[in-house]
Structure formats: C-alpha cells, structure tokens
Amino acid sequence: MEPDLIIRCFSNPHFGTLMDVGIRDGKIIYLQEHLPGNPNALSAGQLIEANGRVLLPGLIEPHIHLDKAFLLNLMTKDAFSIEQAIASTLELKHSFTSTDIETRSIQVIQQAIANGVTHMRCHVEIDPIVGLIGFEVMLALKERYFNQITLQIVAFPQEGIAKQPGTEELLIQALQLGADVVGGITYQDADLQAHLSTVFNLAKTFNKSIDLHVDFSDDPSMLAILSIIRMTHAYEMQGRVSVGHLTSLGSLPYEEAQVICTAIAEAGIHVMSLPATDLYLNGRGDDHRHRRGLTPVPLLLEQGANVIYGSNNIQNPFTPFGTADPLDTGMLLAHTTYMGSKQDVVTLIEMATTRAAKALELENYGLYIGADADLVLFESTNLRSAFYERVPRRYVWKRGQLVASTVKQTTFYNEQVSS
The missing domain is CATH 2.30.40.10 (Urease, subunit C, domain 1)
Incomplete structure (x- = not known):
C-alpha cells in the first residue's frame, strides 16, 4: 500500500x-x-x-486554561499573589459570556497549532457563577477543531466544591455531557478529605482520569499530595491521576521531599510543573534568597516519576506572560532547574511529547x-x-x-x- x-x-x-x-x-x-x-x-x-x-x-499542551486566557486588559489592578489572582479572576468571571470565552480561547488554540501542538488538555471553570457556559464553549471548540487539534476537557471547580454549593451537581452534568477528566483543587475547600472524596468518587463513577491543582504554595506544611497518594492507591487509580503545581514540595528538606517523590512515582501520579505561573507567584514572601517556587523536577525524575510541563495560563492574573508555545515553557523550566545537558534536552522534549502523552493517556x-x-x-x-x-x-x-x-x-x- x-x-x-x-x-x-x-x-x-x-x-x-x-x-x-x-x-x-x-x-x-x-x-x-x-x-x-x-x-x-x-x-x-x-x-x-x-x-x-x-x-x-506533535507537541502536547497538558495543562491550560483557555477560558481565562487574555484577561490582562480587563483587569482593574495587577495581581501579586495566588489569593489576588484568584480574587481578580473571580471578579472578571461575572462578566464572562460565551462569545467572549470563545474569542479568547480560539486565539490560544490557533497560536498553539502554529507552534506544533496537536493535543491540549484544558481546564474549564465550572461553578454556580458561570454555570456550564465555558464548558459548552469548549465542547463546541473540541468539535470545531477536531481535524486540527485534539482537546481534552477537564471539569474544574476553581472556586472549590463545598465552598460553592451546587458545584458538584454542575460537575456531574459536565461529565454526563462529555467532560473527559475530573478536576479538583486542594487549597480552596476547608475539608480536604471531603473535596478529594468527591473528586475520586466522580472519577470512579464515570470512569474518568483525575487532574488536580495541588499544594500551590511555598509553605512546606501544605502537603495535600500525601492524601492524594493514599487515595490513588485506595481507589486503584494508579497512572490516572495528574497533579499540577505541587510547589510546596520544593520547600521541603531534601530527605523529606525524596520520600514523597518516591511515593508519587510508586503511585503512578503524573506531575505537571507550571513554571510560568509558579515562578511568578511563589517566593514573594521571602525577603532574601527567594525560593524558585517550583516542584523539585530533577528529584522527581530521579525517583522515577513522570514529570511534564504546561503553560497553565496565557496573559491573565495568574500569569501575565505566555505564547502558547510549549517550548517557551520548557526553556523556562530548563533555566530554573539547571537542565542544560545534552540528555536534558532530550528529556525536556519528551516532557512535551511522549511523557505528556502518557499523562493524558493518549492512544496511537x-x-x-x-x-x-x-x-x-x-x-x-x-x-x-x-x-x-x-x-x-x-x-x-x-x-x-x-x-x-x-x-x-x-x-x-x-x-x-x-x-
């Protein structure tokens, strides 16, 4: 033939x-x-x-928020902390419309395609404030761009689940309508175990993978990852759980971090470093020797964990930067994790291709x-x-x-x- x-x-x-x-x-x-x-x-x-x-x-963008892209010109003031970024986005979200979300999302999608991206996992806000508006836009864009890029949609409760009554019901609706992945965020709801139980139970019920925003801080006592490791084993979800940020792990002493990195690898949890956001918002409380605010990428790799990187946000309160080119993100990570050897380049390329494909469970x-x-x-x-x-x-x-x-x-x- x-x-x-x-x-x-x-x-x-x-x-x-x-x-x-x-x-x-x-x-x-x-x-x-x-x-x-x-x-x-x-x-x-x-x-x-x-x-x-x-x-x-084809390159893979494994973690991005299309519905929150290109918000810089709409912001009333700059954000200099995670809390300020969340609050600023919450304020802007009240004015989101389908047309607005679609226009900004397409701008990112087209940039990504031009940069060689053939697969993208996007987190979309789902809560009583925006309802399923953004999710419905993503479903339409997934179909519209089917022949140009594959979109995976994460049903993401940015504002928490218990914190915003009605969110769980909306997540269920999104999953029934075709969401590909169940999202979660460990630093929004007061009851971590209840939040994670909801996410893991939804994943089991609908046979979906999980993608969590985790431990986005430089506080070494913030270690929701330990509960996630336990639940990954308990729910037999090895290989189907991804965590983004995980920056608190980078503030732990080496020996303590090493033990957790090994446990992450053994649980088959995929770690998504988001350096453009993590470097920008973390470490601001340090008055000298500012921490880099990253998850310990080399240590995770040494312990056998699957580590990849994503853009996270494009020009919004969380990240005023971004080009929708995964290699820009990879280059930033290379600088800040001392990954400059010949083999490191191969690893960094794999993180944007085959390693990311493993995290997204891509076939063929x-x-x-x-x-x-x-x-x-x-x-x-x-x-x-x-x-x-x-x-x-x-x-x-x-x-x-x-x-x-x-x-x-x-x-x-x-x-x-x-x-």
Whole structure:
C-alpha cells in the first residue's frame, strides 16, 4: 500500500540515523532508515524533503486554561499573589459570556497549532457563577477543531466544591455531557478529605482520569499530595491521576521531599510543573534568597516519576506572560532547574511529547508504525538548537493533514564598505 505522504530524511533523538516515514489515511504505515539512492524507496502523492531537519510527534499542551486566557486588559489592578489572582479572576468571571470565552480561547488554540501542538488538555471553570457556559464553549471548540487539534476537557471547580454549593451537581452534568477528566483543587475547600472524596468518587463513577491543582504554595506544611497518594492507591487509580503545581514540595528538606517523590512515582501520579505561573507567584514572601517556587523536577525524575510541563495560563492574573508555545515553557523550566545537558534536552522534549502523552493517556501517539500521523517538522537539523531557539515549526500535521506552516524570513541591509 503506497503512502499519501512521505517525509524523507528527517532526524529524531530516538533514532541513530536519518529516517523516512510514510503516511496513509492519517496513519504512519512506513518507517525506515533513510538510504540515499535506495531503489526500493516508496513513492507518494506528496513528498517532503526534510534534509535532516528534526521531526517529532506533535507537541502536547497538558495543562491550560483557555477560558481565562487574555484577561490582562480587563483587569482593574495587577495581581501579586495566588489569593489576588484568584480574587481578580473571580471578579472578571461575572462578566464572562460565551462569545467572549470563545474569542479568547480560539486565539490560544490557533497560536498553539502554529507552534506544533496537536493535543491540549484544558481546564474549564465550572461553578454556580458561570454555570456550564465555558464548558459548552469548549465542547463546541473540541468539535470545531477536531481535524486540527485534539482537546481534552477537564471539569474544574476553581472556586472549590463545598465552598460553592451546587458545584458538584454542575460537575456531574459536565461529565454526563462529555467532560473527559475530573478536576479538583486542594487549597480552596476547608475539608480536604471531603473535596478529594468527591473528586475520586466522580472519577470512579464515570470512569474518568483525575487532574488536580495541588499544594500551590511555598509553605512546606501544605502537603495535600500525601492524601492524594493514599487515595490513588485506595481507589486503584494508579497512572490516572495528574497533579499540577505541587510547589510546596520544593520547600521541603531534601530527605523529606525524596520520600514523597518516591511515593508519587510508586503511585503512578503524573506531575505537571507550571513554571510560568509558579515562578511568578511563589517566593514573594521571602525577603532574601527567594525560593524558585517550583516542584523539585530533577528529584522527581530521579525517583522515577513522570514529570511534564504546561503553560497553565496565557496573559491573565495568574500569569501575565505566555505564547502558547510549549517550548517557551520548557526553556523556562530548563533555566530554573539547571537542565542544560545534552540528555536534558532530550528529556525536556519528551516532557512535551511522549511523557505528556502518557499523562493524558493518549492512544496511537508517537513515531511508530500504526500511530496517528500527528507530527511537527522543525526548521533545524539539531535538537538543541530547535529547542533553545524555539525555531519555526515548518510543517504541522494532524492525522496526516497539513494544519499549519511557518516560515521565518530575515533580510539584512548591510552598508557597503569601500576599500
């Protein structure tokens, strides 16, 4: 069977040689070493000469809030703490409309697609204030962009569950209507165990994964993660629980943190570092030697935990920054966790691809025969330069169909120097 598309002579960190890949009906059907002048080489309806450029599975954005993106210009004052960011968003949320949420979400989605993102997990606010308005927008966008990007929707109770009566009923409605993941937040409700019990019970009832906002603080006594580890085992949810932030863990002494990191790995809990937000809001109470406010990424990796990274927010009270490019987030994490070696770059790329796919429980993802042809070709023949320079994504494919292409052009105007 002949492919519809061949990408010839690409490089990838997990292959020791240049490779060719063939695609048909949205699937990878051929993957072989590139042999110049090979008389048995496949032909195709379309041929892309990669010329040694880096080809990766589509990038993954595993943690983002589309409904809260691009709120900077609507804010009445800046936010400088987690509490202020939550309060500012709560104020703005009263004016959210379907059209407003859709416009801001599409802006992020289109940026992400151009940056090579083929899968995205988005948390959407669900509470009596906004009801299911944002959730309904996400369902529509999931269908609208189905052929360009895969959206996973997390039903997220930002304001707490018990704290906002009626939220649990709305979460149930969202799950009945098609939410993919049950969300939770450990620092909003006074009764942590009741909050987590609600989340885990909903996940079991609807057979959904769990994605929690956890221990977003630099207070080392804030350790909801210990209850989450216990409940993950009790509910037999190993491999189906993700936690975002987890920054309190970074303030613990090494030996104590090491024990918890090992337990996280043993429970199969996926840790999502959100450095753009965590670095911006944490450590502000320190008057010297400011803490970085991150979960201890290298230690978690050493203990075998699956650690990935996400943008979290794009230009809003929690994070005034953001470009919807996962590699911008990865580069920030690399700087602040001392991950600058040759192997570190491979790990950081995996955190935005195969490691993230594991956390999102994606099927048919990757660069192998039978996988969906969700691919991105970088304008670089070197993985380190592709990552460090966040080079243009020359082509982005979703199920074998071209969905974005970016070309960067620079013109230099030099003065003529007479001899």
